[in-house]
Amino acid sequence: MTLRQLYYFRNVAELRHYTKAAEISRASQSGLSHAIRELERELNVELFQKRGRNVELTKYGQLFLPYVQKALKMLESGVSRLADPAGPDTGTITIAGTPSLAQFASDIMVRYMADTKRAGVRLQFNQETTIAQLREHLLSGKVDLAFSTKIEHSQIGSTYIGEHPIVLLVSETHRFAQYGEVELRMLDGEDFIAFSPDCQLRKLVDEAFRTLDIHPAIKAETNQDLIMDSLVAANCGVALVPYPLGGIPYHTKVVPVANNLPPRQLYLMWNQKQDLSTAVNCFSEYIARSGAVFSRFLEKIYCR
Secondary structure (H helix, E strand, O other): OOHHHHHHHHHHHHHOOHHHHHHHHOOOHHHHHHHHHHHHHHHOOOOEEEEOOEEEEOHHHHHHHHHHHHHHHHHHHHHHHHOOOOHHHOEEEEEEEOHHHHHHHHHHHHHHHHHHOOOOEEEEEEEOOOHHHHHHHHHHOOOOEEEEEOOOOOOEEEEEEEEEOEEEEEEOOOHHHHOOOEOHHHHOOOEEEEEOOOOHHHHHHHHHHHHHOOOOEEEEEEOOHHHHHHHHHOOOOEEEEEOOOOOOOOOEEEEOEOOOOOOEEEEEEEEOOOOOOHHHHHHHHHHHHHOOHHHHHHHHHHHO
16 A cells, blocks of 8 residues: 555545546546556455446445545645744744634734744634634644633643623614713613624623523624624614724724623633644744733723
8 A cells, every 4th residue: 555545545535536636646547547446456445436427435435535534634744844944933823713803813923923033934813703613623723723712622722811801882872872881780671782692702691691680682693793893883782792902893882881791711722632833832832921912912902
């Protein structure tokens, strides 16, 4: 069994077509077909069966494919690691977080580049709307790091970066806009724009409402910050949101909540079982050494 045969098998299995697989494998179709037949003879099973112009995996092929994909992925990860000769000064760091943290993520990335002078490192930020998506992408290796409230999982490591307060967002024309602060109980029966049920903040807010026996009139649900901002600005309802980091949305006002919800505890997180690159590890160590970087960023926002 050769590495070439495994790559050919994976390509045919994923494309379901010998000609297309030969093209991306940069091989002749006859050479690829011969390699597959040799692999089948060695395994003493048929891996593919014809289906019109395409091919399909047999039950043996279906059983074999996940092992081949995993083995090749691990090998490619090792090759990629060896191809990182300069360590912390090259490579890509993929970070994910909720939209409410986008401004902070861009700020910390700029500061990292300025402090370390690592111009060869590429930093990417992906916005995800739910904790479930962040967890899935961390565990699958789709992203290297995540900024979020803590994800409880034995495989995920974390370092604390600060607190994000929850405030009431109202339209400029809403009566609450004239208040210095509001009590949560004042939201009873109030038209309300809520985050979707799969959002972490929604669970926190619902629990606070149940504890205080508060029943707002939910007019809309969304996991998109921009949609929530627009609905509030149009006076369709008020909303409990993380303090806006990119400035107060147009035609809205932020009002503190007197008996405030507990602030969101934020963390930088990573998959402890993933083989992270030197560049990713250096970025994580930079955050850990810097301490509550989010809290300090928030202080700058308040001082503007």
